[in-house]
Amino acid sequence: MGEPTEPGPDAAAGRGRAALIEDDVEFDGRDAALLRAVDAAGSVAGAASALGRSRARALSRIEALEDAYGTLVERRRGGEGGGGSRLAASGRDLLDRYDRLQAVLAATAAVPETVLDGTVTAVDGELAVVDTEVGEISGLHGGSDAVGNDGPDRHSEIATGDAVQVRIGADAVTVNDAASAVDPDATSARNRLDGRVSAVDPGETVSTVRIAIGAAEASSDADDPDTEVAALITAESIERLGLAPGDPVSIRWKATATRLVAHAE
Amino acid sequence: MGEPTEPGPDAAAGRGRAALIEDDVEFDGRDAALLRAVDAAGSVAGAASALGRSRARALSRIEALEDAYGTLVERRRGGEGGGGSRLAASGRDLLDRYDRLQAVLAATAAVPETVLDGTVTAVDGELAVVDTEVGEISGLHGGSDAVGNDGPDRHSEIATGDAVQVRIGADAVTVNDAASAVDPDATSARNRLDGRVSAVDPGETVSTVRIAIGAAEASSDADDPDTEVAALITAESIERLGLAPGDPVSIRWKATATRLVAHAE
DNA sequence: CACCGTTGTATCTATGTCGATACAACGGCG
DNA sequence: CGCCGTTGTATCGACATAGATACAACGGTG
Structure with missing residues (x-):
């Protein structure tokens, strides 16, 4: 974590915490534990004592919720x-x-993400096109209104020319055999890049495949490292596709699975 | 929100709030606003007064972070x-x-999700197969260790026979023309279902397409509503594929984009 | 009818966080 | 050298949240 402004692929998402919000009341893990304890104990009193917290407070918390x-x-x-x-x-x-919600957050923390810096070249509603070092990528921006960002934060909205980061979750990237190219008009996944497998980080049943972009023809210049995109693939698919370092592949992902976030100036 | 245990498609994800966690210290929207204000004002004192909060507290908060x-x-x-x-x-x-992180959370709140109830039939590492009313679906579970669930919550781990919910984000579902079927061995997206477009909820530039599963051959029984899966598609793709209600389509999504969460007993 | 363990409700106290205030230390600048 | 606005540091009070405690209300059960 030393580079000034080069996130590159696989910038760890880090740990996080999430809570539901309704009517200015947060429902967090502590509340979830309380409800589960009530379900298990059959009484608020039993739940409170099982959790080692005040019964009166637990009850008033439930009322507030x-x-x-x-x-x-x-x-x-x-x-x-x-x-x-x-x-x-x-x-x-x-x-x-x-x-x-927790599962989604856990996924974003556990799944590698590819982060590319780029510049917005076009905005059309909630969709925008970004120029990056691997070409133009389209993705979604905004939607933060639904989170609760009317609060202290609020810094979004994207316009042409803005510097943004493009976030691509490795779980959204599909790897295709380069040879048997699918008909581009028959699918709704429009973002597409060609490259070569640069590494396979094996997991138990799921592996992370890194694809070096722009290395489709010749092997790269060595001193000019290719930008990589990570894809999360089951071991079964890796075997079925016969993926190994050096293999040419075509990756594809949906614009709606691509998030644009304003880059901290 | 009346049915007892039938989430069905498009159960709203609702509002949420997220924070990074490191070393038991949460970094939330208020902290983000503080850092941004420091960046804008060039001083902690200026930032604090711009935000209308105590300078001493702001400084000690920065030190804590x-x-x-x-x-x-x-x-x-x-x-x-x-x-x-x-x-x-x-x-x-x-x-x-x-x-x-905020962008991801905003996405889960803004993007429809399909939730299916099912029973685990096999577990292999972080991957599991679930039997649902539309057939077997494979997806990821766990990973919650990375969130901060060592805390009060902690309720995960999945075993064969467990009742679970399968969560499929509409942004991860690819819609393909039913006619020109892609070679199933040439892609890493393995979950696949056939159905018919039942509705298109138009958005500005992005629309939600609902696909009724199992309605591939005959029109449904009318009194037995098909289960639907939602897919988020750009208007451009809808036009290119010529999607309209009644059209037969094939949908496909990655197992790694499918999250399994234990169903509250 | 008395017993029981729970739900309601009220009150007191401890704790932690935040704002408010005050003051010393710093270092370039006029 | 003194001025200035900032960073550091300490202290006080306001406020919200939590636990602790106490007691009334409830309604099956023996």
Whole structure:
């Protein structure tokens, strides 16, 4: 992490934390643990003691969450066992939602990303074209309105001429045999580059393949390192395609899986 | 949001908030705004007053962040103008990292997702096969270790027989002309389903296409609604493929772009 | 009817964070 | 040399959040 402004491929996304937001109330991992504990214990009191936190606070936290998210826990006082609480269906849905968000965030942290610097050459709605060292790439920008960025941050919006970073998740890149080229008009994946496999980082069942772009014809100049794009491929696909370093391949990915982010001036 | 356990396609991802984590210190939007303000004002004092927050606190916050993330701001006291501060290169890198994380989160909130319930039939490392109502789908699970889930949450790990949700981002689904089928051995995208376009939700330049699965041959039974998968497609691709409701298409997406998340029991 | 363990509700205290304020240290500049 | 605006550092009070504690209300059960 020493270079001044050369992210290159595989800049680690790092650890992260995510929370749902509704009505200014955040639903985070602590809340998820609370709901799960209620589900397991069958009572808020039992959940609180299992988590080692105050019962009164846990209850008021649940009430605060319900003000924002609707009914989450069905509580009943009196009756057999003195009463008890059950996770409502909507509470289960909220947990599922949180888990999916968490899964996406975990994926962005675990999956390599390719980051390219470029300049915007055209903007058309939510789509924009960026000129990079490997050619023109189209991708999506914006959408940050939906996150909660009306807050303190807010720095987006892209215009022609802006310096941006292009982010391509390795899980969105499809590797194709260079020989049997698919009909470009028969698919909705439009971003396309040719290159050669430069490395295969093997994983247990999933491997990261690095493709050097622009090395399609001759081997590179050695002192001019090619820019690489990472692709996440199952071991099965690697074997089926017979991928090995040096092989010419064609990679392809959707513009809608490409994110443009304003580069910190 | 009334059904008990039927998420179906397009369950809204909702708003979210993300923060980087290093060494138990969160870097969130407020910190990003602070660094940007320092960059703009040329001093921590100016940044604090521009943001309407305490200068002393802003400085100590920067010090706390630097303990975790390394040098972020180069500060100098005395000299012309009495001193000042500049955003260090690593600070700019951190801002870029944060912006990319934010962009990913914004994307998951803005992009439709298809959620299918299923049962795990096989687990092989980080890859698993899930049986769903539209057939077997393979996807990734886990990776949550990298998020910060050592904390209070922690509920993952998948085994054969588990009930899971399969999450497919609409931005990862490729739509192909059903007629000119690509050679299945020439691509690394292995998940494949056939269906018919059931709806096109037009956007400005990007549209969401819903594909009814299993409706390949006859029109459906009307009282048995097909499960739908959403795909995010540029208007240009829709036109090029000539997509209209009723058209038979083949969709394809990578196993590595498919996330498996444990279903809240 | 009394018992029981839970849900509600209220109050007090501890803790951590933030703003506000004050003051010393620094170093170029007039 | 003194001025200036900044960086450092320390302290105080306001505020929000958490735990701790106490007690009333509830409704099956024995």
